[in-house]
Amino acid sequence: MTAAILDGRLLAEKVVARATGDIAALGRAPGLATVLVGDDPASALYVRNKRRQCVAVGIRDLHRRFDADVTQDELAEAIRALGDDPGVTGILLQLPLPPHLDADALLALIPPDKDVDGLTETSAGRLALGRPGLRPCTPLGVLELLDAHGATLSGAEAVVVGRSSLVGKPMAQLLLGRDATVTVCHSRTRDLAAVCRRADVLVVAAGIRGLVAADAVKPGATVIDVGIHRTPGGLRGDVDFPAVSAVAGAITPVPGGVGPMTIAMLLANTVTAARTL
Numbered sequence: 001m002t003a004a005i006l007d008g009r010l011l012a013e014k015v016v017a018r019a020t021g022d023i024a025a026l027g028r029a030p031g032l033a034t035v036l037v038g039d040d041p042a043s044a045l046y047v048r049n050k051r052r053q054c055v056a057v058g059i060r061d062l063h064r065r066f067d068a069d070v071t072q073d074e075l076a077e078a079i080r081a082l083g084d085d086p087g088v089t090g091i092l093l094q095l096p097l098p099p100h101l102d103a104d105a106l107l108a109l110i111p112p113d114k115d116v117d118g119l120t121e122t123s124a125g126r127l128a129l130g131r132p133g134l135r136p137c138t139p140l141g142v143l144e145l146l147d148a149h150g151a152t153l154s155g156a157e158a159v160v161v162g163r164s165s166l167v168g169k170p171m172a173q174l175l176l177g178r179d180a181t182v183t184v185c186h187s188r189t190r191d192l193a194a195v196c197r198r199a200d201v202l203v204v205a206a207g208i209r210g211l212v213a214a215d216a217v218k219p220g221a222t223v224i225d226v227g228i229h230r231t232p233g234g235l236r237g238d239v240d241f242p243a244v245s246a247v248a249g250a251i252t253p254v255p256g257g258v259g260p261m262t263i264a265m266l267l268a269n270t271v272t273a274a275r276t277l
């Protein structure tokens, strides 16, 4: 069997087109403040991509960049000011931050209704309680990919590898909200492959290149690879794509899978936030 390829670039274009129409209907341009600290090349690249796509759909680019030695207080003051600014409808604090900074304390300063990354305590609480709110972009993008493919989630065995606040945990909660039977794996999980083999839907976000091999995949399963690794041969994921695509029913490529969807859902969340503010 050869798996269907879940094309994140194509689906992201559709989500972005929807956002463009929604922005025109809003009557006023949303404003997204991306906050970047330091000059980590990967973070700089992601933020550049986010800003470029915002501008293309009519979102005002209110980028703020800080040197890596910025103090907690300076950054806190800047985030407070963005929170108070009515022209700023969304705030994204790019992670990770340099080690001297307390990311949780800074995230706590983002007004929940401007939390387009869905990372504040309030957004996480709303998701955990099943209440309306802004959801983290990557898990939201994964759900869009699954829905576009027509994957059945209700009653399905879903396995999520990884439990970060950015990806794994909110992913598990979103799948639970769609009535999947959800198992969450992490670095202490015994026999990862055996647990993964139960999955009808397998979402891998561990940050370990090639962690999931063909023996961890049930024939016909839908496999979503969130991992991103820069290698001399190009971008790779957490899934051994050549081997797993021979077993799975459907699979996301890296690049061109979850990554483009993350940015598309950021634009969608920015529209949602601007509409409700």
Ligand SMILES: NC(=O)C1=CN([C@@H]2O[C@H](COP(=O)(O)OP(=O)(O)OC[C@H]3O[C@@H](n4cnc5c(N)ncnc54)[C@H](OP(=O)(O)O)[C@@H]3O)[C@@H](O)[C@H]2O)C=CC1
Pocket (backbone or CB within 6 Å): 138, 161, 162, 163, 164, 165, 166, 167, 168, 185, 186, 187, 188, 189, 192, 205, 206, 207, 208, 211, 226, 227, 228, 229, 258, 259, 260, 262
């Ligand atoms: N495509 C996209 O849009 C995005 C891609 N990413 C990528 O996704 C990956 C994960 O990101 P993120 O969630 O932020 O990473 P984190 O490092 O925050 O979390 C990794 C998780 O994987 C678990 N883990 C680590 N090793 C293993 C193992 N051997 N077996 C099972 N679980 C393991 C960890 O367990 P424990 O909790 O026990 O330590 C942890 O819960 C990275 O490659 C990142 O670059 C991230 C965000 C967006």
Ligand SMILES: Nc1nc(=O)c2c([nH]1)NC[C@@H]1CN(c3ccc(C(=O)N[C@@H](CCC(=O)O)C(=O)O)cc3)C=[N+]21
Pocket (backbone or CB within 6 Å): 045, 046, 049, 092, 093, 094, 095, 096, 117, 137, 138, 228, 235, 254, 255, 256, 257, 258, 259, 260, 262, 263
């Ligand atoms: N507060 C915060 N929010 C995030 O959403 C966030 C973050 N911090 N920190 C880092 C991770 C990583 N992330 C990606 C976004 C886009 C691609 C993406 O566009 N990937 C393209 C390839 C781009 C390339 O060439 O590198 C693809 O997979 O096709 C990847 C990864 C968002 N993250």
